[in-house]
Amino acid sequence: MELTERHVEGLKELLYKMADDLLILGHRNSEWTGLGPVLEEDIAFSSMAQDKLGQSLALFELLHELGENIPDIVAFTRNDKQFHNCHLVEMPIGEYDFSLARHFFYDHADALRFAMLENSSFEGLSMISRKFKGEIKYHTMHADVWMKQLSYGTEESKARMQSAINEVFPLALGIFEEGEFEAELIEAGIFIGEAALKAQWLEKVGAELHKYGYTLPDPEAVIPALGGRKGFHTEHLQPLLNEMSEVFQIDPGADW
Amino acid sequence: MIIKSLDPRITRAGIDDESKDGIQQPMDQWHTYEVFQQKKRGTHHVHVGSLHAPDAELAVLFAKEQYARRGQCVNLWVVKTSDVFATEYEDEDIFTTTPEKKYREPEVYKVMDRIQAFKAKQNS
Numbered sequence: 001m002e003l004t005e006r007h008v009e010g011l012k013e014l015l016y017k018m019a020d021d022l023l024i025l026g027h028r029n030s031e032w033t034g035l036g037p038v039l040e041e042d043i044a045f046s047s048m049a050q051d052k053l054g055q056s057l058a059l060f061e062l063l064h065e066l067g068e069n070i071p072d073i074v075a076f077t078r079n080d081k082q083f084h085n086c087h088l089v090e091m092p093i094g095e096y097d098f099s100l101a102r103h104f105f106y107d108h109a110d111a112l113r114f115a116m117l118e119n120s121s122f123e124g125l126s127m128i129s130r131k132f133k134g135e136i137k138y139h140t141m142h143a144d145v146w147m148k149q150l151s152y153g154t155e156e157s158k159a160r161m162q163s164a165i166n167e168v169f170p171l172a173l174g175i176f177e178e179g180e181f182e183a184e185l186i187e188a189g190i191f192i193g194e195a196a197l198k199a200q201w202l203e204k205v206g207a208e209l210h211k212y213g214y215t216l217p218d219p220e221a222v223i224p225a226l227g228g229r230k231g232f233h234t235e236h237l238q239p240l241l242n243e244m245s246e247v248f249q250i251d252p253g254a255d256w
Numbered sequence: 257m258i259i260k261s262l263d264p265r266i267t268r269a270g271i272d273d274e275s276k277d278g279i280q281q282p283m284d285q286w287h288t289y290e291v292f293q294q295k296k297r298g299t300h301h302v303h304v305g306s307l308h309a310p311d312a313e314l315a316v317l318f319a320k321e322q323y324a325r326r327g328q329c330v331n332l333w334v335v336k337t338s339d340v341f342a343t344e345y346e347d348e349d350i351f352t353t354t355p356e357k358k359y360r361e362p363e364v365y366k367v368m369d370r371i372q373a374f375k376a377k378q379n380s
Binding site: 031033034035038039040041043044047048138141142145148149243 | 263264265266268269286307308309310311313314317318320321322325
């Protein structure tokens, strides 16, 4: 079908929130580099953080094709009000249990979103969704295995993971904050919408956690962390942006 | 003293440089695994190194990032190092072959002439 201006706006909104989530979480997770609990895990976690930056770059490139500025400018020169990521990804890394719970909730949402987008009518998105499929599958495998390991570890490890799950869950619900153009995206076959994604995700993470003896909090009983998609952020995002763009800002025109 | 580094992540972590904790703790719950990588289906798995992991399931996940992130790979094996039964280096001499082993190789037997002669005789 012929895309109207509102369809394109909706597409951009979708691409921006996905790219921003990946960029910010990729940066956050990279903060574990050199500090991970053991060398092997440090390598794996850092590696996945890099994957996320790569995925965000691919999305920023699609945005550039739709007329937005080049990826470096978009990534390094906006302030927090101009970012569309959810609060989940901007929170500090905390203890490793927090980072693992975030990894689990986010990456399952990401895997389901990209799986849906394999059938997107927007070819650029369906192409990169197929390209990143294996990478994202590994991320969810890694997250699941840690959930399992720590459930069957000690009483303390299981209790800490359950408490991290409880802490992260309301933040994770913020992933599915609806935008202005949900109806247009669904109508044009670009994306099946946040509500449908959230339903699939709740089923998936619920089943996965149940398998390892954890409890998924009741989504109706918590307050989702909303606002991120509209540019309202916690006090943690701007300092992250300052740090992330520090080198770029020294000489924005530099050739690398 | 908390370590102050040019890397803000290190500073943020609040690591005490007096602390010897962690350095002297043995990794008594983690095993060493040997990693074998297969580059193409049908080819042999080749030993590429080792790593620490609490069990085989995590060992293959770690192996993927540590040994198969670059270059081709279609399959990985991990084997607990303690399950590998090895020869002793002091027995290295069992591998020194006697210098003259020609008698084991078929090409040293010059029998083709006699086979051809036999066949010719049969056919005549």
